Amino acid sequence: MKILAFDIGGTNIKYALVSGKFKLSDKHEIPTEAELGGQHIINKIKSIISEYKDIDRIAISTAGQVDSENGIVVYSTDNIPYYTGMMVKRIIENEFSIPTYVENDVNAAAMGEAVFGAAKNDSDFLSLTFGTGVGGAIYINNNLYKGSVSSAGEFGHMITHAGGKQCTCGGEGCYECYASTKALIDSVKRSTGLEMNGREIFAENNFNKPEIRSEIDKWIDEIIAGLINIIYIFNPPKIVLGGGIMNESYIIDLIDRKIYNKLMDNYKNVNIVQSKLGNDAGMLGVAYLSSKI
Ligand SMILES: [Zn+2]
Structure with a gap:
């Protein structure tokens, strides 16, 4: 074929x-x-x-x-x-x-990871993709879960900041306004005046600047907050994080270091991994x- x-x-x-x-x-x-x-x-x-x-x-x-x-x-x-x-x-x-x-x-992408990648042999997992926005997919019982009108899994539009930033969906305070790659780029620009893409922000000479690192760490806290919300809803065994920015191992490492201390004990089995297929x-x-x- x-x-x-x-x-x-x-x-x-x-x-x-x-x-x-x-x-x-x-x-x-x-x-x-x-x-x-x-x-x-x-x-x-x-x-x-x-x-x-x-x-x-x-x-x-x-x-x-x-x-x-x-x-x-x-x-x-x-x-x-x-x-x-x-x-x-x-x-x-x-x-x-x-x-x-x-x-x-x-x-x-979730189906790709399920069949060939980071969730091979997993019957249940969630996937989030970080870019301009934050996309989500729900995989349950070896199948994508779509919802009543094919629109389930819009994790990017969970409201994590009531009355917060204006989102492209028409809502305010959506997760992706704070946790997307674009949100990081915007906050680095606000605090340093420098316009950089995700890869440039993580380049050694920028990454090591305290004012940039502090924006990165605040952004990772936003990512973690949303992950905790969906972990409490789904109690998933695995979450796959994708999008180019997730190639930076610092992000997953910091999520791993921080998130388990914040979760109730019976949710700590969740395994958070990088996408494999990019x-x-x-x-x-x-x-x-x-x-x-
Ligand atoms: Zn939104």
Whole structure:
């Protein structure tokens, strides 16, 4: 089986060929240009698909809440305008006659970790992805849990600060306003005046500056607060943390050092780990799901 897999994020679209043995090859990354809207993204996807021959499945992992049974984006924030309601599966299948599977990017990444990565052999776990926002996925009894309208697991929009910062969802004080990579970047900028990306903040010469380290540590406390909330709701055996910033082992180490002292005793079995598949998780997960249709 030959699968063409996409991972549509707010910043970049990644795509690659996936073999029947789930090996990635021919990897590419192009800018999403999300501000140009959902139709623009679909046009990009279509023009990429038309460059390939003998594809058995199209697998699309995307930002936004997705009804994967029908392949529809049921909700997208203004990060990608005019994406809500997009019938991605129908559009692609009508044009190319190739069976197509669409899944939310965090769910797809969780599925990737469940089948090939950090949660291999785990029947239950939660996953959180840190980036522009904080995404979440719930995996119960060897399956993604989707909720009544395919929108479960929006951990990023738990309200951790009532009356707090304005969020892209329309709410105030959401977890992701304080715990996302973007939140760290913004707070470092506020305190130092320097505009740095996540990797630069953790570069040795910055990381060792007390004023930057203190912002990092405050940010990790925000991450921990949200993790404790969801640990008390789900009592999960494992939580997988993903997103590029989680490659910095300092973060997981500090979470590990602090969180167990804050949890009630009977929740301390939870195992908090880094994602294993990194940027490939979403493409691998959705490719796996597409191979089942
Ligand atoms: Zn929100």
